[in-house]
Amino acid sequence: MGEEGRGCSSETTRELQKLKQQAMKYYRENDVPRRLEELLNSTFYLQPADVYGHLNICSVVISTHFEVHEGAAPELADVEEAERASAVSTAVHWVNGPIFQELQGLVPTNQAAVDHLLRIFFANKVQEDKERKELEMSLEDSTGPTPLPPIPPPPPPPPTKRKGQKQGRNDAVSEKPIPPAEPVEPVLCGSMAIGAVSLAVAKTSAILGNNPLYINIALLKHNQEQPSTLTVPLLMVTLVSCGKSSPGKLNLMKELICIPHPELTTKQGVEMLMEIQKNIIKIIETQPPPKPETKKGHDGGKRGQQPITGKMSHFGCLTINYDTIDQPLLLLQGICANLGLELGTNLHLAINCAGHELMDYSKGKYEVMVGTYKSAAEMVDLYVDLINKYPSIIAFIDPFRKEDSEQWDSIYNALGSRCYIIAGTASKSISKLLEHGNINIPKSNGLIIRHTNETTMSDLVEITNLADSKKHIIFGSAEGEASDDSLVDLAVGLGVRFIKLGGLSRGERVTKYNRLLTIEEELVQSGTLGFNEEHTFLYFNEEAEKAAEAPEVLEPLEPTFPTEVVKEPHKTQASFA
Known part of the structure; x- marks a missing residue:
């Protein structure tokens, strides 16, 4: 998943297609588990023509944030499957489209500058998502009828004292109420593209400098x-x-x-x-x-x-x-x-x-x-x-x-x-x-x-x-x-x-x-x-x-x-x- 470097010849294009086909064949032949197939494979291409005069390719695989739930109910698994597919497809779109355009002309060895642009891009996406949700809520409020406040249920009757029960026994065994679970921290759909591209730039820089990534x-x-x-x-x-x-x-x-x-x-x-x-x-x-x-x-x-x-x-x-x-x-x-x-x-x-x-x-x-x-x-x-x-x-x-x-x-x-x-x-x-x-x-x-x-x-x-x-x-x-x-x-x-x-x-x-x-x-x-x-x-x-x-x-x-x-x-x- 990626974009061709500008000015690539048709021969180079054919080579890229061949590499992609080989990768697909590898994953099929090696029976990659289903959950790994759904991970984002972000391949980032750069062409420092003034130095090397050829296309350098770097491949990155990053895990999704979804936990593995063994023995989950089929309906829950289907919902998570759909969410995962949406997250991956959105990330792929970002990598191949707006992120690729944002990083044009940047030197891959300047990791800080790349990450700064990625942060700004992601912050803008978060703001867009927030505004979209607010708009949807306002439309629902304006079109939907105002629901009547629910009638509060009657208070429960006082507990009856059992025969022979001593006063204060319930108080002795009562536990302090536990704090409710906090809402799950939201994850913006497609966010894994940011981490994948940042890592791809780091790996590309290492390749260009002939250094190991560490x-x-x-x-x-x-x-x-x-x-x-x-x-x-x-x-x-x-x-x-x-x-x-x-x-x-x-x-x-x-x-x-x-x-x-x-x-x-x-x-x-x-x-x-x-x-x-x-x-x-x-x-x-x-x-x-x-x-x-x-x-x-x-x-x-x-x-x-x-x-x-x-x-x-x-x-x-x-x-x-x-x-x-x-x-x-x-x-x-x-x-x-x-x-x-x-x-x-x-x-x-x-x-x-x-x-x-x-x-x-x-x-x-x-x-x-x-x-x-x-x-x-x-x-x-x-x-x-x-x-x-x-x-x-x-x-x-x-x-x-x-x-x-x-x-x-x-x-x-x-x-x-x-x-x-x-x-x-x-x-x-x-x-x-x-x-x-x-x-x-x-x-x-x-x-x-x-x-x-x-x-x-x-x-x-x-x-x-x-x-x-x-x-x-x-x-x-x-x-x-x-x-x-x-x-x-x-x-x-x-x-x-x-x-x-x-x-x-x-x-x-x-x-x-x-x-x-x-x-x-x-x-x-x-x-x-x-x-x-x-x-x-x-x-x-x-x-x-x-x-x-x-x-x-x-x-x-x-x-x-x-x-x-x-x-x-x-x-x-x-x-x-």
């Missing part, structure tokens, strides 16, 4: 001064999913994430986690399949889903049937013990709680397991107990809905010096964070950012600069992920602390892990691989730093993973499934 992003981050060293983000790898979409009773653990020790290389960490994954597969293959069981109140959401242990999730990890919080944690503990590894030493754990998916609004409580409900205050106690029992857990992602600000404060005060409290879905979009200039709501010490929608390269630099020394940044992939591995270059160039790519399976995720391995090799060969002093789990906030000033200092840890696995020569383009 170098260009680092130059943008450091005001065109190339840093002497670059660091590779720490891995956050999803190994198991036991969330609400799983057939077991456990809802709390949407992702059980492993973080290899910071002193391990990326290659060592990946190989260690691959070995753990193999053992998980062996164990669940020897277990009998669970009996079919329908979750209470979720009959419609389970349509067509078979309760099979070991189903591969869209995260690229295994979905396992578990009924308690302890079961997946004990599974990993046992496997690590068999491999000579120790949780809390060789690797640490993080849990994506997906708090917004757990709330049962009819009860005003979180359903952590089927039939087991916890108030927001009780959830704080649950997390504290979990850390006490499993100190190898060093991060909770989205432990609450974003609306429960008091509980975010409570868990941060209780655990902020012992583990990371990370806002993912609970955080606002990058554009909103930059607009308000406040990244401290909800209260947390980590933030997950993603390259989606109208987010430009300059926006990513700005948000990481805003968060530096305030929050740990995790660069994350979208749920409906694309096969473009550019986000790995973005994470390295921006110098974020963690990278969260999902599991070690599915091609769209494997290609990113391979890219991370390649970048690490390139930095080692060039002598520019640095070690971030923050890449340690000893410091979480100022209180922990003061505590760490005690005389006792922990010595650097040597990996105890079997040497024949760790020391094995690495092949750059190795693929793992």
Whole structure:
């Protein structure tokens, strides 16, 4: 999807058509999943004729912002399908039409100027959309009859006192009403064109300068001064999913994430986690399949889903049937013990709680397991107990809905010096964070950012600069992920602390892990691989730093993973499934 450069010969046009046909053939032959076919493929063409005299082509794939809803009702899936198709077609129109015209004559190496124009273009589109909606509302008001105010229902009768019931018992068990869910942050149809074109310009600039993309992003981050060293983000790898979409009773653990020790290389960490994954597969293959069981109140959401242990999730990890919080944690503990590894030493754990998916609004409580409900205050106690029992857990992602600000404060005060409290879905979009200039709501010490929608390269630099020394940044992939591995270059160039790519399976995720391995090799060969002093789990906030000033200092840890696995020569383009 793109436009021809001006002055191209008919021969060049035929070459472009041939390339497009080859790309279409590739996607058909490789059976690209349906959700990936619906991603925007924004190809941006530039022709610096005075320098090269030929056409340079850059291809970008960017994920849509739509979440993956496993087992959704067909009617809901159809509505989302139509919205996604409209968003993609609008984005394609913008890329091939007005955006192409806006960027004519701009030098592709001037990322800041391109992003500035894209921001103005998007702001104008937002204003147009606002005016259109206001006009539609005014027309409806002028043509439609004025509805009569509804008659208020009669007040409910006072509760009858049961025989033997003590006075004040109801008051004792009543819970503080939960804040209602905030409206979903609107996403302008076609907005992904902005992020796609910005990335396409960055990639084009890298090609013209004969640089890898991560170098260009680092130059943008450091005001065109190339840093002497670059660091590779720490891995956050999803190994198991036991969330609400799983057939077991456990809802709390949407992702059980492993973080290899910071002193391990990326290659060592990946190989260690691959070995753990193999053992998980062996164990669940020897277990009998669970009996079919329908979750209470979720009959419609389970349509067509078979309760099979070991189903591969869209995260690229295994979905396992578990009924308690302890079961997946004990599974990993046992496997690590068999491999000579120790949780809390060789690797640490993080849990994506997906708090917004757990709330049962009819009860005003979180359903952590089927039939087991916890108030927001009780959830704080649950997390504290979990850390006490499993100190190898060093991060909770989205432990609450974003609306429960008091509980975010409570868990941060209780655990902020012992583990990371990370806002993912609970955080606002990058554009909103930059607009308000406040990244401290909800209260947390980590933030997950993603390259989606109208987010430009300059926006990513700005948000990481805003968060530096305030929050740990995790660069994350979208749920409906694309096969473009550019986000790995973005994470390295921006110098974020963690990278969260999902599991070690599915091609769209494997290609990113391979890219991370390649970048690490390139930095080692060039002598520019640095070690971030923050890449340690000893410091979480100022209180922990003061505590760490005690005389006792922990010595650097040597990996105890079997040497024949760790020391094995690495092949750059190795693929793992």
